[in-house]
Amino acid sequence: MARLLAESALSRVEARLLLAAALGAPIESLVARPEQAVGAEAAARFAALAARRARGEPIAYLLGEKEFFGRHFTVGPAVLVPRPETELLVEIALARLRPLASPRVLDLGTGSGCIAATLALERPGAAVVAVDRSAEAIEVARGNAQRLGATVEFLLGDWYAPVRGQFDLIAANPPYVARADPHLVALAHEPRHALVAGADGLDDLRAIVAGAPSHLRPGGWLAVEHGHDQAAHVRQLFEQAGLAGIESRCDLSGIERVCVGRLGGANAG
Numbered sequence: 001m002a003r004l005l006a007e008s009a010l011s012r013v014e015a016r017l018l019l020a021a022a023l024g025a026p027i028e029s030l031v032a033r034p035e036q037a038v039g040a041e042a043a044a045r046f047a048a049l050a051a052r053r054a055r056g057e058p059i060a061y062l063l064g065e066k067e068f069f070g071r072h073f074t075v076g077p078a079v080l081v082p083r084p085e086t087e088l089l090v091e092i093a094l095a096r097l098r099p100l101a102s103p104r105v106l107d108l109g110t111g112s113g114c115i116a117a118t119l120a121l122e123r124p125g126a127a128v129v130a131v132d133r134s135a136e137a138i139e140v141a142r143g144n145a146q147r148l149g150a151t152v153e154f155l156l157g158d159w160y161a162p163v164r165g166q167f168d169l170i171a172a173n174p175p176y177v178a179r180a181d182p183h184l185v186a187l188a189h190e191p192r193h194a195l196v197a198g199a200d201g202l203d204d205l206r207a208i209v210a211g212a213p214s215h216l217r218p219g220g221w222l223a224v225e226h227g228h229d230q231a232a233h234v235r236q237l238f239e240q241a242g243l244a245g246i247e248s249r250c251d252l253s254g255i256e257r258v259c260v261g262r263l264g265g266a267n268a269g
Contacts, residue, residue: 008050014059015050021063022046057189068114071121073144078136079111080194085251086173089225089258090118092249093171096221096260097123100168105129106215107152108159108172108208111194113141115171117150129153131162134193159207166217173225174204201227202237209237216263223260231256 008015020027022045023038038046049062060066060081065074068082069090075081093115097103103123107116107130116130130152132138138154145152155162175194177184178201187195197204205226212222222243226234231248238246243261251257 010050010053014053017059018049018053018062019046022049056186061189066112068112069118069122071118071148073112073114073117074140074147075112076140077189078134078191079140080190082112082114085253085255085257086115086225088249088251089171089173089223090115090122092223092258092260093119093169093221094122096169096223097126101125102127103168104165104217106163106167106170107131108170109133109174109194109204110141110154111137111173113144113150113152113154115173116141116152116154117145117148119171120145120150120152121148127153129155129163129167131155131157131159133158134191137191137194159204160211160215163215166215167220168217169221169223170208170212170216171223172208174208176201176205176225176227176230200233202230202233205230205234206237209234209241209243212243213241213263218263220263221260222263223258225258228255228257231259234259 016027022042052062053059058081060075061077065072066082069087073082103126105119105126105128107128110116110130110132113130116128120126120128130141132141135156138156142154175197177195177197179196179199184195205224208224209222216222224234235246235248238259238261244264246259246261248256249258
């Protein structure tokens with residue numbers, strides 16, 4: 001085993017993760033018993049996984065799962081890999097929902113369902129609706145919710161199109177990468193439709209923010225994740241939509257990553 005890890009071109013951490021997957025064993029066993037032998041079939045599985053990783057395939061796709069907010073979500077090429085910075089969006093949403101007894105919540109562009117399922121599990125009294133334009137993504141998200149025991153209503157459609165009624169909070173982590181962004185090369189294995197939003201990356205954010213007032217209850221919140229250089233533009237969109245209490249929040253890297261604002265009304269504070 002030590003030889004396989006040493007000869008791999010991958011980092012030690014990634015090599016161990018893939019070897020554990022190839023062996024069907026917990027990674028702790030590799031650390032505890034580095035001298036254990038690896039059979040030919042497992043070695044071949046590891047080599048195949050390592051080759052795919054070397055070609056840039058996300059390790060989460062190779063493992064079939066990704067941790068998010070302390071839970072493991074099934075992922076694959078139909079959905080984006082959940083990112084740590086999206087946990088900030090969930091934290092902000094939970095803080096805004098805390099005073100409400102039975103909030104109604106909408107997750108737009110649910111992908112793997114990590115936001116919707118997490119909100120439903122962290123706030124059992126909430127009625128959570130999740131939307132995605134991809135039937136494959138809805139299938140993945142529904143499977144994650146069922147496996148984790150989260151009660152979520154899933155709808156297939158484009159943003160607000162399949163949605164009825166109003167919500168206390170709308171959360172969205174939409175596509176926000178510009179069409180010509182050079183970072184797309186490193187993201188080639190993830191679904192392009194879940195990444196790219198027009199020439200400036202703001203097309204979907206424009207649609208979500210503009211449509212929010214008619215889908216929010218008075219005093220309801222909109223919280224969206226956006227790109228590293230889009231905070232000022234997104235705040236402007238919130239202002240144009242008539243939202244109040246607009247605030248940008250930074251991720252752990254100190255980058256403005258989430259914008260949140262509130263619809264004025266009787267319940268607004």
